[in-house]
Amino acid sequence: MTTTTTPDKQGIGTRFLSLARTDAHVTRLVVILLALLVMFAAIRPGNFANSYTWISMAVSFPEFGLMALGVMVCMVTGGIDLSVVGIANLSSIIAAMVMLALAPGGSGTAIGAAIAIALVVGALAGILNGILVAVVKIPAILATLGTLELFIGISIVLTAGSPISGLPPEYSALMAARLGGVLPMQFVVFLVAVALVALIMGRTTFGTKIYMLGTNATSAKFSGLNSVSLLIRTYLFSGILSAMAGLVMLANYNSAKADYGVVYTLLTVLIVVLGGVNPNGGSGRLIGVVLAIVILQILSSGLNLFPEISNFYRDLIWGGVLLLVIATSEITARNPFKRKQKEVS
Amino acid sequence: DPGDADTGAPADGGGGGYTIAIVPKDSTNPWFVRMETGVKKYAEEHSDLEVFQRGPAETDATQQAQVIRDLIAQQVDAIGVVPVDPGALEPVLKEAMDAGIVVVTHEGASQENTMYDIEAFNNTDYGAFIMDNLAEAMGEEGVYTTMVGHVTNASHNEWADGGVARAQEAYPNLTLLEENPRVESQDDGETAYQRAKELLTAYPDLKGIMGTSSFDAPGVARAIEELGLQGEVFTAGTGMPADNKEILEKGLVHALTLWDPADAGYAMAELARLILEGEEIGNGVDLGVPGYEDMQFAEGSDKVLEGAGWIVINADNVDDFGF
Amino acid sequence: MAEENVIAVRGLTKSFAGVKALDGIDLEIRAGEIHCLAGENGSGKSTLIKIISGVYQPDSGTIEMGGRVHHKLTPIEAIGNGVQVIYQDFSVFPNLTVMENLALTTELADKRRLVNWRRFRKIAEEAVSKINFKVDLDAVVGDLSVADKQLVAISRALMSDTKLIIMDEPTTALTNKEVEALFRVILDLQSRGIAIMFVSHKLGEVFEISERFTILRNGKQVITTVPDELNEKKFAEYMTGRDFEETAFTGDDSIGEPVLEASGLTLGNAFSDVSFTLHKGEILGITGLLGSGRTELALSLFGVFPAESGTIRVGGEQVRINSIADAIGHGIAYVPEDRLTEGLALERSIGDNIIISEIDRLSGPLNLADKRKQREAVDRWVSELKIATRNPNNPVNTLSGGNQQRVVLAKWLATEPDVLILNGPTVGVDIGSKAEIHRILTELAAAGMGIIVISDDIGELKQTCGRVLLLKEGRIDGEVDPRTQTEEELSDMITGGPLEVGTN
Amino acid sequence: MKPFLQKLLRSNEFYLLLVILVVAAVIEVRSGQFFTANNIVNLANAMVVPGLFAVGTYMVLVSGGIDVSFPALASLAVYAVTSALVDNSWAGGLWLPFLLVVALGAILGAFNGAFAARLAVPTLIITLGTANVFKGIMQGALGSVQIPTLPPSMAEFGRANLFVATNPTSGLTSSMPVSFLLLVAVVAVAFFVMRYTMFGRGVYAIGGDEVSAVRAGFKVRRIKFWLYVMAGVIAAIAGLVRTSMMGQMHPTNLLGMEIMVIAAVVLGGTAITGGTGSLTGVMLGTLLIVMVQNSMILIGVPTYWQRVALGVLIIVGTGISAVQLTRRRKRNRIVAA
Ligand SMILES: Nc1ncnc2c1ncn2[C@@H]1O[C@H](COP(=O)(O)OP(=O)(O)OP(=O)(O)O)[C@@H](O)[C@H]1O
Ligand SMILES: Nc1ncnc2c1ncn2[C@@H]1O[C@H](COP(=O)(O)OP(=O)(O)OP(=O)(O)O)[C@@H](O)[C@H]1O
């Protein structure tokens, strides 16, 4: 992950070779990433060598990176969360309102309270998603589509559609800070989230359980797993990650608005599937998703280096990369009669 | 200082000259496609400079900030922005200025982190003028409402507010439909058409719809024609001549208003060059395109430069523009 | 006399990513013969079937049918040559009606492009009448009982020009009664000159009906012969390749105090007023026809469908079991009927499958997984149950039936239950694994666990159980000591005397 | 009679119809405008494009797949054709644009189909990829911009109407577009294909159990391939209709419709896991969504509350059928997660 800030191919190479062995899909992503970096370095050495290039990327991708992590954990259970953007904006709007209400001039406590409340809002929104999916048993793709509309709707009602700005300077200052002079705060937040996800998915019983649930919900049920509580906790987790994204956006734009980053909804899904998470649930690794996030960021920032190439080629390239990856993954290991998991919606 | 700024100029940058990037709200909207023609024209006239337009794929504040961040990373010398949402761009534009990049904006009167903001006019007056058009068509009496692209679109709402304010002070017989003072077209001609039909079904005495987004008036016009209300219900708004030739000539729309985005693009680039070359920017500065030869500071501001207003297009002059 | 062969395969070989599933198989099926294909789990039976029916292509070898030599087949070609397969999982369409399930294959074989619903109904009516199977043709197959699903699959196979019907473990899901009915169908088909090839792990029935056997071991053809050449012992040796001992029931009757007492349990139309007591160290059999409520009873003891009335006592004190969690909490474990969908997460590792029900106890603070404890638990059960795997991190679907079943068992033993309920514990498991599983059950009982075995495999009941409860239409219809009864007496008790085909 | 009644009470369509009637009643009460000739026509008009998309989506969902690429596919097909014809100032009949759009739709659909038929990857991933590719080609390679004036034949087609409904009280006139016939035709064809051809039954079979479909002798790959081709053609036709009726080509006009259409189809009782679904339900589901989207003002929902209302509708609508399903499972004691 440090690749984005220290573009040192030696390091990357050795670091990923070990990883590559463990997972064919990860290998493919690593190859793509390396190819990208080489091209970048060859065509635009000036920018490649310029640390600001990497720092600015590290500022940009945490917004949707955090949301993608949320989508990932839901997809592992065989679900999906289309409402991440809605949750992010709703929680950042409420956080902004709280800051302005408590101390327009800004104060440590006000900011602390605002952050806390944003996370609570995210958690509540996630719980609502979880209940709709686990208890009412609405297919996740529809339940979270509904709540996406709902959350954006509520945000519009709260703000009459206009942005909430004029936040206390301390807050954006907090985020504008650079850890050790280099690492942007947004990036640090993202790293924390990644660590959190790695811990929860890989090191806790909860993680093992939701992978089980995603693989075969019926056998999970017969093994005594409480799918309702598991799913609610999963979407809650996604909600909190989205709220973190909201807080990052609040800083990046020094304002909150109902429709910031609506384009992230499909982007996050794209990232997660590109990262190798199976929409039918049960499989998918964090490292893959993180690689996908970095790849897409480098792609779009790289494209902006070429004014003569329209930004619309970004979609073309993203789609192409996705198709390429799945095509190659099929060739390496195919099982035409692979039954698709259908238990969880 | 320029010398330093140059090191970052793209490898294929034009002969050590300045690099000036213009960042529109998005790139399919015909509005900004037109703006790019102005930018290209400027680039041709100044071969020593690297001047280009670079917009986000969608009209989205986060995407626009992303583009600007990448431009800063490329160490361009100047950035001219048409902000999707001025508030949202403050931090990234501040970064740009801290990095020694010249920043100018257009349609961003409220922008703080900019050196100068060019307004073809002031938003409130522009809205007022659209209202004047509508009022004239409506015979200065009747019920009207306003349509915006999105309730979240800052300038659309400012224009609409300006129009409403104008109606209140100047047209005592115009009344705003208070059950539904503002509807959304979602910057979509089809939605504008559907909403208009619904409005006219729900409120039989509705006589005028003030459009703002360039999709509004054409969509509303479609509804008026289909519902057989031609000559009874009226609309006005912003629009490009070519896109609205038909409805203007049919008389479905009395008049549309615009300023030529190409000129705005050209003017931004010129202003950026003047600043880069250390010229004094003051009242009367000439940005080299009609309507921008004699820019004046808005009163009480030393940032917002206002130009000589807008163009009205109607059935008679719609063919005279060539765009 | 190759003419009278409906099919002859020569030197068939097939391997999957290294695994040699089939290795030089030569086999002839004659018109009107009943040919049994036997072998342990993973010996290649299903693969051979899938090749003959055109689902898989062989790596080498030929298939002669309809007077032509094929190097590979498509499903349609196979069907065109009169080959019909009744798969282990029946391969019916759960979302479609009985009528459509019955008619589609015929219509496809006739290369129809359009659907004529009247013709569909005619085809369906004919099909069911052939085995006089009474069913609502407009019912959705997904809602049918397992037995009816299979009867649908069988009727579907009886097309006008069928020459060979292959049944992959047709009896795994059937009760004795239904097996008898099925055998009548098979004999009837035979009399019409249709050849039958079937796969089974149940030796009894194999001997009852087969005219010739082919036995596979690790993809190789061990022998093809006639019954008189074999007795059950030799048969088993051919299959397993080792000297084989049938274990008879050894569990003594020195049972301890009650662990599970059910009284007056009732659940809607599933079962009513069921009372029984299970003691420590006892293996209690529960048997009855499919639909007699035995599975529902087990599921309600396990909290899946809580009983509407009646009381349950565990270790003497009354408890409420309204959820699976409750059941597990009270030390009740359940090994489900269908391990593939209810018992295992096939793509997850063997290890995770073993510890999943136990995982909370194998965790540290903040329910952080304790990898060391987990590892120890896994290793322990893999070795105790002799699960054949090099690496417990491999996914479960790399194991064959028998071993998969042991994984399910291990999962529940890991929770150290007081009461272990097994539903069809050895369905589709070969004799080797079967004996092993029976041995394990007996040991567990000896160690003081209370065990309920739900089964209609009479041999199994005789070998393992001290007492057997008969369940009929949701009510307990008597209790027997299997050792005092012959298999025939037992099966008559279950089915309520000899029966007519298709009266179910 | 009785079994029929039971069946009715079980059917998702029945409850959907109830919901629609309730919503209609609400609109009528709040505005007195619902059951007016021209409002009905307005709804029919608004339903054409979503309705067409819904048909294709329904077919794909039944096969157990899911297609999110159709708006991008339609936009690309129609944009390419329109701009080509405009550049060559085509003044001829509608047959050419129609033919070209259908052909292009088929080709792009085949692109989806090739992947879906060959790869065991969930089709959501595939179509996410192709959607981006299609969009990228249109906006990047073709550098799409708004096209103000269409070829005359398309413009006429867009304006042509079957009849004009007049509201006696308000005198408002709404015209029923000719394209509504297209919707009817496509629904009719789709109904025939799905119910009366082995291809259609194959689609259901694949959605029910793909392995069994292979064993039964269905040419699963071929069926999937042609399924996506058909979906592509239908989507392209929908795109042509929208463009013609707007009288202008707005390249991005359709983008982002996918999720709402899928919601409508699932609302109509088509299982998102495949195998079940009826065109009646699909049309009812689409009608419900279109009705609500186009009646917010009539009901008097303030603009700021409209998205909340839409969200609630989706949640409640899908919630009802979800609860139905769970109930049924319980009744039949089907063990499910
Ligand atoms: N599709 C497949 N991919 C990979 N390996 C396979 C596949 N099908 C079968 N095998 C392997 O081929 C061997 C034979 O499998 P097969 O299913 O024929 O066994 P079987 O005799 O049917 O076992 P059972 O009695 O459990 O049904 C097994 O070792 C299995 O691992
Ligand atoms: N598609 C497949 N991919 C990989 N392995 C397979 C496949 N199909 C069968 N096998 C393997 O073949 C072996 C036995 O095949 P099969 O599925 O017939 O056995 P089973 O059904 O698990 O056991 P039984 O049939 O005795 O209940 C198992 O190891 C199984 O994993």
Ligand SMILES: [Mg+2]
């Ligand atoms: Mg088998």
Ligand SMILES: [Mg+2]
């Ligand atoms: Mg088997």
